[in-house]
Every structure is written in structure tokens, then in C-alpha cells.
Amino acid sequence: MSAFPHNPAENEVAPTSLRPAGQAGGVAPSSVYRFASRTTALKSSAIREILKVTSAPDIISFAGGLPAPELFPVEAVARSAQAVLFSDGPPALQYGVTEGHLPLREWVCAHLASTVGLSVSPDDVVITSGSQQALDLISKVLLDPGDVVLTENPAYLGALQAFQAYEARAVGLPSDEHGLQPAALLTFLETSPARPKLLYLIPNYQNPTGVTLSAARRAEVVRIAARFGIPVLEDDPYGALRFSGEALPALAAFPGARDCLYLGTSSKILAPGLRVAWLVVTDRGLREKITTAKQAADLHTSSFTQRIVLHYVSQAGVLDAHVETLRAVYRRRRDVMLAALARELPAGCAWTHPGGGLFLWVTLPAAIDTTELLHVAAREKIAFVPGAPFWVGEPVRNTLRLNFSNATEARIEEGIARLGKVLKNGML
Amino acid sequence: MSAFPHNPAENEVAPTSLRPAGQAGGVAPSSVYRFASRTTALKSSAIREILKVTSAPDIISFAGGLPAPELFPVEAVARSAQAVLFSDGPPALQYGVTEGHLPLREWVCAHLASTVGLSVSPDDVVITSGSQQALDLISKVLLDPGDVVLTENPAYLGALQAFQAYEARAVGLPSDEHGLQPAALLTFLETSPARPKLLYLIPNYQNPTGVTLSAARRAEVVRIAARFGIPVLEDDPYGALRFSGEALPALAAFPGARDCLYLGTSSKILAPGLRVAWLVVTDRGLREKITTAKQAADLHTSSFTQRIVLHYVSQAGVLDAHVETLRAVYRRRRDVMLAALARELPAGCAWTHPGGGLFLWVTLPAAIDTTELLHVAAREKIAFVPGAPFWVGEPVRNTLRLNFSNATEARIEEGIARLGKVLKNGML
Numbered sequence: 136m137s138a139f140p141h142n143p144a145e146n147e148v149a150p151t152s153l154r155p156a157g158q159a160g161g162v163a164p165s166s167v168y169r170f171a172s173r174t175t176a177l178k179s180s181a182i183r184e185i186l187k188v189t190s191a192p193d194i195i196s197f198a199g200g201l202p203a204p205e206l207f208p209v210e211a212v213a214r215s216a217q218a219v220l221f222s223d224g225p226p227a228l229q230y231g232v233t234e235g236h237l238p239l240r241e242w243v244c245a246h247l248a249s250t251v252g253l254s255v256s257p258d259d260v261v262i263t264s265g266s267q268q269a270l271d272l273i274s275k276v277l278l279d280p281g282d283v284v285l286t287e288n289p290a291y292l293g294a295l296q297a298f299q300a301y302e303a304r305a306v307g308l309p310s311d312e313h314g315l316q317p318a319a320l321l322t323f324l325e326t327s328p329a330r331p332k333l334l335y336l337i338p339n340y341q342n343p344t345g346v347t348l349s350a351a352r353r354a355e356v357v358r359i360a361a362r363f364g365i366p367v368l369e370d371d372p373y374g375a376l377r378f379s380g381e382a383l384p385a386l387a388a389f390p391g392a393r394d395c396l397y398l399g400t401s402s403k404i405l406a407p408g409l410r411v412a413w414l415v416v417t418d419r420g421l422r423e424k425i426t427t428a429k430q431a432a433d434l435h436t437s438s439f440t441q442r443i444v445l446h447y448v449s450q451a452g453v454l455d456a457h458v459e460t461l462r463a464v465y466r467r468r469r470d471v472m473l474a475a476l477a478r479e480l481p482a483g484c485a486w487t488h489p490g491g492g493l494f495l496w497v498t499l500p501a502a503i504d505t506t507e508l509l510h511v512a513a514r515e516k517i518a519f520v521p522g523a524p525f526w527v528g529e530p531v532r533n534t535l536r537l538n539f540s541n542a543t544e545a546r547i548e549e550g551i552a553r554l555g556k557v558l559k560n561g562m563l
Numbered sequence: 564m565s566a567f568p569h570n571p572a573e574n575e576v577a578p579t580s581l582r583p584a585g586q587a588g589g590v591a592p593s594s595v596y597r598f599a600s601r602t603t604a605l606k607s608s609a610i611r612e613i614l615k616v617t618s619a620p621d622i623i624s625f626a627g628g629l630p631a632p633e634l635f636p637v638e639a640v641a642r643s644a645q646a647v648l649f650s651d652g653p654p655a656l657q658y659g660v661t662e663g664h665l666p667l668r669e670w671v672c673a674h675l676a677s678t679v680g681l682s683v684s685p686d687d688v689v690i691t692s693g694s695q696q697a698l699d700l701i702s703k704v705l706l707d708p709g710d711v712v713l714t715e716n717p718a719y720l721g722a723l724q725a726f727q728a729y730e731a732r733a734v735g736l737p738s739d740e741h742g743l744q745p746a747a748l749l750t751f752l753e754t755s756p757a758r759p760k761l762l763y764l765i766p767n768y769q770n771p772t773g774v775t776l777s778a779a780r781r782a783e784v785v786r787i788a789a790r791f792g793i794p795v796l797e798d799d800p801y802g803a804l805r806f807s808g809e810a811l812p813a814l815a816a817f818p819g820a821r822d823c824l825y826l827g828t829s830s831k832i833l834a835p836g837l838r839v840a841w842l843v844v845t846d847r848g849l850r851e852k853i854t855t856a857k858q859a860a861d862l863h864t865s866s867f868t869q870r871i872v873l874h875y876v877s878q879a880g881v882l883d884a885h886v887e888t889l890r891a892v893y894r895r896r897r898d899v900m901l902a903a904l905a906r907e908l909p910a911g912c913a914w915t916h917p918g919g920g921l922f923l924w925v926t927l928p929a930a931i932d933t934t935e936l937l938h939v940a941a942r943e944k945i946a947f948v949p950g951a952p953f954w955v956g957e958p959v960r961n962t963l964r965l966n967f968s969n970a971t972e973a974r975i976e977e978g979i980a981r982l983g984k985v986l987k988n989g990m991l
Contacts, residue, residue, distance in 0.1 A: 167792045167821055168849045169760060171707045171729070177855045204653035212656060216644040225632035228640060228834035264692055264838075268861040275728070279599045296859040300703070301599070332597060364595045393595055406656035408866030410692075421596045427605045431724040432860070433696040437868055438836030 173280070176299045195550035196518040197537040200342065200493055204541075206464060207406050208447070208457055215446040216439075223442055231438040233430045235262025235413075239445040243413045246448070247399070251374060252384035253415065255395060261414045261425055264436045265407070266372055266400045269414040270297035272432065273333070273368060273396075276424040278303040283331040285323065285365070287315050289496075289525035289534070291342045294335055294370065306331070307527030312487065314338065314348030317355035324363045334360055334367045338386060339374035340492025343525045343536040347490055350383050357389040370398045373492035375458050376540075378466040380490065387415075394418045401444045403493070404458055409440040462491070465540050469495070471547045472539040479555030486537075493540040496522070498533060499558065505535040508557065517553040601708070604727045623978035624946040625965040628770065628921055632969075634892060635834050636875070636885055643874040644867075651870055659866040661858045663690025663841075667873040671841045674876070675827070679802060680812035681843065683823060689842045689853055692864045693835070694800055694828045697842040698725035700860065701761070701796060701824075704852040706731040711759040713751065713793070715743050717924075717953035717962070719770045722763055722798065734759070735955030740915065742766065742776030745783035752791045762788055762795045766814060767802035768920025771953045771964040775918055778811050785817040798826045801920035803886050804968075806894040808918065815843075822846045829872045831921070832886055837868040890919070893968050897923070899975045900967040907983030914965075921968040924950070926961060927986065933963040936985065945981040 219227050234240070240260040247253040263269040270293065278284065280302035286294065288307025298305050306329075309319045315336060324331075336356070338348040348356070360367045369386050387395035400412035416422040429435070448454045469489060476486055476497070483500040497519075499505065505521040512518060522534025539547060647655050662668070668688040675681040691697040698721065706712065708730035714722065716735025726733050734757075737747045743764060752759075764784070766776040776784070788795045797814050815823035828840035844850040857863070876882045897917060904914055904925070911928040925947075927933065933949040940946060950962025967975060 166846050166848050167794050168705065168846055170849075170852060171703065171705055171710075173707075174704050174852050174856075177704070177852060177859065199658075201658055204657050207653045207656045209648050209652055209656065213645055213648040216648070217641055220637050220641040220644070224637055225635045226836075228635045228637065228836040229632050230627075230629055230835045264861045264865075267859070271860045275599065276602050276605070277596065277599055279601075282599075293859070293862070300856065300859045366595050406867075407658045408654075408656040410861065410863075410865045418594050418596055420594050421598075424598060424602050424605060428602075428728065431605065431695070431721070431728045432699045433692045433838065434721070435838075437692075437838045437865055439834075439868060440865055 173300060173302050176302050194513065194516045194518055195542060195546050195553065197539070197542065197547075197550060198518040198520045199538055199541055201538070201541040202403060202407065202493075203461075203464060206461060211447060211453065211457075212406065212443060215443045218446050219439065219442040227439050227442050229438060231435045231441070233426050233435045235260065235436060236438065236441040236445060239411075239441050240413070242445060242448055243399070243415075247385070247397070247415065250382060251371070251397075252388035253395060253397060255415050255417060259395070259415050259417045259422070261416060261422065261429065262436050262441055263412045263414050263429065264433060265402060265410045266370060266398050266412045267293055267297065268429070268432070268436075269398050269412060270294050270370070271300070272414075272425050272428045274298055274301045274303065275428050275432075276421065277332050283327075283329040285320070285331045285334040286527055287336060287341060287344075288527050289343055289522060289531075290335070290527055291337055291370070292524055295527065298335075303332070305527045310341075310344070310346070312346055313352055314341065314346050315352065315356060317352050317359060320356060321359050324359065324365065330363075331365055334365050335370065336367065336386070337370045337373070339371055339383070340376065340489050340494070342373070342492075343494055343520070343522070344496040345487045345489030345492055345494045346496075347383070348386075353383065353386050354389050357386050357392045361391045361393050364393075366394075366396055367392075368396045368398065372398075372400045372403050374399075375404050376461060376465055376493070377491040378462060378469065378489075387417075396421075401448075404454065404461070405444060405447060409437075409444055411436060411440050411444045465491075465493070468539045468542070468544060468547055471544045472537065472551060475548050475551035479551050481555070481559050484558070493538055495537050495539065497535050497537060498531075499535070501533050503558075504532040506532065508535075511560075512554065512557050515553045515557050517550050517557065519554070601728060601730050604730050622941065622944045622946050623970060623974050623981065625967070625970065625975075625978060626946040626948045627966055627969055629966070629969040630831060630835065630921075631889075631892060634889060639875060639881065639885075640834065640871060643871045647867065647870040647874050655867050655870050657866060659863045659869070661689075661854050661863045663688065663864060664866065664869040664873060667839075667869050668841070670873060670876055671827070671843075675813070675825070675843065678810060679799070679825075680816035681823060681825060683843050683845060687823070687843050687845045687850070689844060689850065689857065690864050690869055691840045691842050691857065692861060693830060693838045694798060694826050694840045695721055695725065696857070696860070697826050697840060698722050698798070699728070700842075700853050700856045702726055702729045702731065703856050703860075704849070705760050705794075711755075711757040713748070713759045713762040714955055715764060715769060715772075716955050717771055717950060717959075718763070718955055719765055719798070720952055723955065726763075731760070733955045738769075738772070738774070740774055741780055742769065742774050743780065743784060745780050745787060748784060749787050752787065752793065758791075759793055762793050763798065764795065764814070765798045765801070767799055767811070768804065768917050768922070770801070770920070771922055771948070771950070772924040773915045773917030773920055773922045774924075775811070776814075781811065781814050782817050785814050785820050789819045789821050792821075794822075794824055795820075796824045796826065800826075800828045800831050802827075803832050804889060804893055804921070805919040806890060806897065806917075815845075824849075829876075832882065832889070833872060833875060837865075837872060839864060839868050839872045893919075893921070896967045896970070896972060896975055899972045900965065900979060903976050903979035907979050909983065909987050912986070921966055923965050923967060925963050925965060926959075927963070929961050931986075932960040934960065936963075939988075940982065940985050943981045943985050945978050945985065947982070
């Protein structure tokens with residue numbers, strides 16, 4: 136190969152002519168792009184589209200999954216940002232290792248030991264750009280087209296999107312007020328020809344239903360999954376937002392769990408805009424694949440926001456006090472929404488009573504399609520997410536998801552009153 | 564479906580028993596994980612592994628692609644972080660839209676118009692979590708297993724990894740001191756049965772060679788790509804780091820370009836640790852696929868770091884002054900490295916003379932394998948990246964990449980002297 140002896144001349148020739156301004160902004164008359172087959176499964180989120188149409192300020196929206204912005208510790212984050220830049224300096228702005236900032240991974244281990252009974256080492260932790268990236272990376276390294284992933288039903292939409300992007304097939308298992316039904320899991324594994332690649336669960340205050348997998352069922356699910364050699368991915372963004380009682384241990388902390396695949400995040404206990412989450416993977420082979428996949432996906436998560444999260448959570452008592460505030464405010468908002476639902480909704484409606492988290496799940500009389508109802512509701516300046524997109528397989532169209540963390544108590548009362556009005560009119 | 568009438572009892576049962584601490588940290592005796600077929604192509608970066616062994620402080624490393632940390636505008640970033648939190652408040656920490664923060668996308672358009680002759684609209688811009696994520700998303704929506712991607716040869720390792728992760732086949736086209744050879748591109752397209760999905764280029768101060776695609780060749784490549792309907796992905800992380808002469812327009816600004824697929828980043832002009840880059844996609848269909856894929860990959864890039872970048876670049880003259888500083892310092896370091904190479908390297912060695920950027924490319928006498936040489940060099944406390952991993956197809960083993968942006972002039976002189984010593988000893 137030539138060693139490229141230097142000749143600046145040709146590099147500094149002006150272009151023959153520049154396109155007229157604006158031309159580059161135009162869309163090519165006919166696209167030159169031929170898409171990958173996996174893109175036929177790539178669907179934009181119904182939630183995202185709905186959020187666009189319901190973002191007008193005069194609409195009371197229970198559609199998003201947004202934390203209460205007025206509770207973000209803005210000044211504390213500002214102090215942490217300053218502290219990080221003046222103590223760590225340039226490394227806070229430089230490239231970092233793909234696995235994530237080691238002191239943050241050390242904190243994650245201590246945090247999980249004290250909250251969900253997991254005992255893992257920093258080597259088991261990979262910092263990701265939000266939980267969504269962990270769902271994408273796990274899908275990328277485990278899922279071939281046609282592979283089966285078992286989920287609750289209804290299930291978290293973002294996870295379904297991640298699985299679909301790799302052309303996997305989600306199979307929704309019956310769930311009830313105590314979460315996934317272990318008997319249904321056992322029956323599927325005993326009778327299905329397909330050996331699932333993964334069982335995906337949100338055991339605490341599930342999105343969209345708000346229900347929690349009971350301790351007895353956690354033990355059963357762990358036993359069944361171990362018996363059939365099915366990895367369990369435990370997604371726990373909401374566990375800290377507990378309104379009463381004691382925290383349940385993570386599934387991987389129950390006897391018989393073969394290894395740990397656990398996903399936590401700073402999004403709901405601090406701020407989603409920092410995009411810092413943690414994936415615990417005790418299986419070395421899987422962790423190496425995930426780290427390599429992350430390197431090809433975004434090199435590493437922001438060195439700056441990782442250090443901001445670490446500084447914030449490392450201040451004695453600060454995170455606990457903030458989480459207590461979140462619990463108290465969200466608990467009141469849940470209570471206000473439950474009372475308003477009981478007061479305003481017509482007969483034939485039922486809903487979950489979440490012990491924590493951000494969401495509750497409403498079931499309307501069978502005749503009502505909540506996707507159609509949303510258009511009526513939008514005219515009354517009230518928004519929710521229709522249940523259909525959360526269902527794996529045949530949707531139950533008379534269901535909907537309500538978020539209670541993002542709106543004030545007054546707006547919750549007003550919004551549920553409007554929903555009741557819409558339903559009573561719609562049911563005349 | 565049941566509406567899950569509330570029954571807290573079962574949710575608050577304690578688990579039957581907890582695993583002994585430590586057990587969860589253990590690796591399962593035999594893995595339950597069955598990997599996707601694409602993972603056989605997932606290779607960890609040689610660079611990443613090398614960086615681990617050469618990170619000792621007493622080693623002078625020219626191996627990384629790191630900006631000079633002492634030039635990071637730490638205090639200015641701290642001021643921008645404060646300004647963003649106190650002016651924007653909670654939205655700076657809340658979830659954001661997948662496409663990215665609109666005012667930042669507006670700045671990107673103005674920036675590209677004034678620097679590389681592109682005239683695009685904010686709707687054409689998607690903010691990504693570093694350039695690497697854009698490479699991953701484009702690969703995800705365009706590449707099926709076996710698809711051909713044309714690249715320069717040698718080519719950027721991170722791009723090759725992104726293509727490999729989707730089982731595409733990179734084909735390296737001959738390049739020289741003026742970049743990709745258009746005649747080779749034409750010959751390939753006229754004779755190959757495979758119709759490539761993409762042509763990937765780093766036209767300015769390429770990684771790893773440091774060479775720049777000449778204006779005449781840009782015009783030719785655009786004409787050829789348009790004639791054969793091959794999309795051109797233009798990756799431009801280094802264009803602003805120009806040591807002399809005038810900037811060349813982006814390929815998409817040349818006549819005949821059908822559309823624009825251009826990738827820029829804040830990593831080299833501000834700080835890589837913020838992970839904020841921008842992808843211009845004027846083809847609406849492709850942009851919609853990429854946005855949907857990004858939503859499934861990480862929802863959106865950090866709201867906070869996007870706003871920090873916007874605040875920093877929006878201050879009149881601040882970015883220009885900082886880029887001038889980078890150019891002056893990196894130009895001196897390039898000059899010092901070129902002089903040291905001429906002084907210290909034995910006969911039979913040749914190297915590129917980059918007009919900007921971070922890297923230069925050395926070709927040693929044909930008998931030398933630089934991967935073996937690295938082990939000798941490490942003993943002499945000097946590190947570089949062997950050329951082999953950058954080559955598509957058969958590697959040219961007597962090549963290596965040197966970074967001149969990260970080390971001081973004194974350490975560059977000392978490091979190249981050590982390299983010369985290693986070579987003279989190795990060639991005795």
C-alpha cells in the first residue's frame with residue numbers, strides 16, 4: 136500500500152459548484168434506501184403518537200409515564216454537576232469504559248443489597264443509557280427472528296418494541312391482581328414446542344397494570360424457570376416507589392435462581408433526562424456479549440451524567456429523603472385518583488389498586504373500545520392510553536392505562552370527573 | 564379479563580427464604596443463555612483491549628482516539644450546566660422527544676450551513692447518543708445478513724463493528740493520499756453482482772489514515788453513487804479540526820447528490836463524555852425508520868447533555884474560539900510528531916501528513932508485523948494501534964495508527980524516539 140506522500144494541492148481545490156441552498160433539504164424524488172427486513176416489525180409507539188396529540192396545556196393527560204417534574208431535585212443536581220466537574224475535572228467529559236463508571240457500579244451493588252436482597256459484584260453491573268437500552272442490548276444478543284419471549288399480559292410496550300425490533304415473537308401469559316400466573320407459565324413450558332429465549336417481567340407495580348408479583352409467585356416462577364432453563368429478565372424501574380408494606384426481594388434473590396438478570400434505573404428515583412440505568416448480569420458469557428454489543432451501540436453512557444448520579448446518591452440520606460417525598464406525593468395522588476374513580480365512573484367499571492409506582496389499569500364495560508373513546512376524551516380535554524397496544528396477541532379493547540404521578544391532585548380530580556362524564560355520555 | 568380487585572395481603576408476604584448473600588453473584592454452573600446468531604459476528608474492539616493494557620501512566624500511548632483532556636472547557640461546561648438547570652428547569656431532567664431537543668436541531672442546521680455548505684431543516688436532524696449510535700441505528704434499519712457495505716480501506720473500526728453486529732459484509736475499496744479512489748468505486752459497481760446497501764466514508768482527516776477526500780473526488784463519488792442509486796453515509800467527526808486551507812463542502816452539498824445522510828458530533832469540538840451527536844437524514848422514509856429504531860434503542864438522548872451542548876454553542880464566538888484553540892494545539896502536536904518521525908524512524912518507513920484531525924498512519928518495512936511490534940513497544944513504554952483491525956479483508960500488517968491529539972509535545976517527542984528505538988532494535 137502507498138504511504139500517501141503529502142500533496143496538499145488536490146485537497147484544497149474548491150468544489151466544481153455548490154448545490155442551490157435548500158436543495159439538500161429536499162427529499163429525494165424516489166428513495167434510494169432498501170430497508171432491512173427487521174424494519175417491517177419496527178412500529179412507532181402508540182404512546183408516543185398519543186403524547187404528541189395530547190401535549191396541549193389545556194388537556195389533562197394521564198397518558199404519559201412521566202415523573203412529577205416539580206419534584207425533580209433541580210438544585211441538588213446542579214450542585215452535583217458542579218461538584219463532579221470541579222472534583223473529577225476532565226475525566227467527567229472524556230470517553231469512558233463501556234461497562235460504566237466503576238464507583239457508580241459499586242454503589243449499584245450496595246443499593247441492590249440494601250433494597251432488593253441481591254448480592255452481586257461491580258463486575259456483574261453494566262451501566263446503560265436508560266433501561267430501554269438494556270432491553271435493546273439483551274434483545275440484540277439473545278433474539279433471532281421467530282424466537283419466543285414470554286411476557287406478562289398486558290406487558291410493557293417499550294419491551295415489546297425492543298423484542299419486535301429483532302423479529303422475536305412475544306407470547307403473553309395470563310396475569311391477574313398478583314401478577315403473572317405461575318400455572319400458566321408451567322403449562323406453556325410443558326406443552327409448547329418452542330423453547331423461549333427469555334421470560335420478561337416487571338415484578339413491582341407493573342407497567343401498565345400497577346400490580347405486583349406476590350412473594351409466593353416469585354418463588355414459584357423462579358423454580359419453574361430454573362427447572363426449564365429459561366432466563367428471567369426482571370425489570371424493576373418502580374420498586375422504590377412503594378406506598379406501603381415491605382419491599383419484596385428480587386426474583387434472583389429467591390432460592391433456586393440460577394443467575395441474575397436484573398434491570399434498575401435512576402429515571403424514576405432521580406431524573407429520566409440523565410439516561411442512567413444499570414443492568415446486573417451475573418452470567419459472564421452473556422455479560423461479555425452485552426458489553427461488546429453496547430460498545431458497537433454507543434461506546435458508553437455519558438461520563439458526565441453517570442458521575443452526576445453517583446455524586447447525588449452518594450450524599451448520606453439524600454436519595455432516601457427524596458424517595459420518601461416521591462412516595463408520599465405519589466401515594467396521595469394514587470389515593471385521590473382511586474377516590475375520584477369510585478366517585479365519577481359509572482357502574483361496570485373496575486380498576487387496579489397499585490401498591491406503588493406510576494400507573495393503574497382500568498377495565499370498562501366490554502362494549503367500549505378505549506381507542507375510540509380517546510377521541511371523545513380528547514374533545515373533553517382529557518387523555519389516557521388505550522389498553523390495546525399493551526396486549527400481546529388479541530387486545531382487550533375495553534381497557535386503559537392511567538398515570539397518577541404526573542398531575543396535581545386537583546387536576547387528577549378534574550380529569551377523572553371529565554373521564555366519568557365522557558363515559559356516562561358515551562354509555563347513554 | 565379480571566379487573567384485579569385489590570387484595571394487598573398476598574403482595575406483602577415475606578419470601579419463603581432468601582438465598583445466602585453472595586450466591587446471586589456467582590455465575591451459573593452452566594449458562595442458560597442461547598445467543599442470537601448475529602453475536603458470532605460481534606467482536607470486541609482491538610482498540611478497546613489495547614487501551615486496557617496501555618493505560619498505565621508510565622506508558623506514552625498514541626493508541627487512543629482521545630481529545631486532549633486539558634483543553635476541555637470544564638468551567639464553561641459547568642456554567643452551561645448551571646444556566647440550563649436554572650433557565651430551563653425540570654424539562655432539562657424530564658423525558659424528551661426521540662428526535663432530540665428542537666432548538667439544538669435548529670442550531671445544527673445553522674452550523675452545517677456555515678461550515679460544510681449543507682442546507683437542511685431541523686426536521687431532517689435526529690440527535691443521537693454519540694456518532695456510534697447513529698452508525699448502529701443506520702445499520703439496524705438498512706442491513707440484512709450478507710448485505711454489502713462499501714468502505715474506505717483501511718476503515719474506521721467502530722463503523723465496521725456496527726455493520727458486523729447486523730451480519731453485513733464490509734467491502735473495502737482502495738484508498739490513497741486523496742481518499743477513496745472513485746475509479747475503484749465505479750469498477751466495483753459496474754462489475755459486482757451485489758448491490759451495496761451503503762457507501763460509508765469519513766471524508767475529512769479519516770480515521771485511521773488522516774487523509775481527506777479531495778474536492779474533485781467528492782464530486783466524482785457523488786456522481787457515481789447517484790448513478791447507481793447507492794446511499795452515501797458521510798461521517799464527519801473531525802472536519803472542524805482543520806489545520807490549514809479552506810473546509811471542503813460535504814458530499815451532499817455537491818451537485819447531483821440525491822439526498823443527505825451526514826453525521827456530525829460534539830465529541831471532538833466540545834467533549835465526548837456528553838455523548839451528543841447529530842444525524843442529518845433528508846429522506847423522510849429513512850428518517851422515520853431511524854427515529855422508531857432510536858425509540859426502541861434508548862427512547863432519546865439525555866435531555867440535560869443536549870441542553871448543555873446547545874447553551875455552550877449558542878454563546879457568540881465561544882465555540883469558534885475553542886475550535887481555534889484545538890486547531891492550534893493539535894496542529895503543533897501534528898508538526899512535532901511529523902518532525903519526530905522524520906528524525907527518529909529508520910529508512911523504509913513512511914507516513915501520512917494529515918491536514919487536520921487526530922491521527923496519522925505509518926507504513927513500516929513490509930517484514931514488520933505491527934501487532935507483534937506492539938508487545939516490544941509496550942516494554943519500551945510506548946503504545947500505538949496496529950493497523951490490522953482497520954483493514955477490510957486481508958490486513959496490511961506493517962501499518963499502524965498514531966494519535967497526536969492526546970499527548971503533550973514533549974511526550975510526543977519522547978514517545979516517537981522510543982518507537983524509533985524499538986524499530987531500529989527490531990530491524991537489526
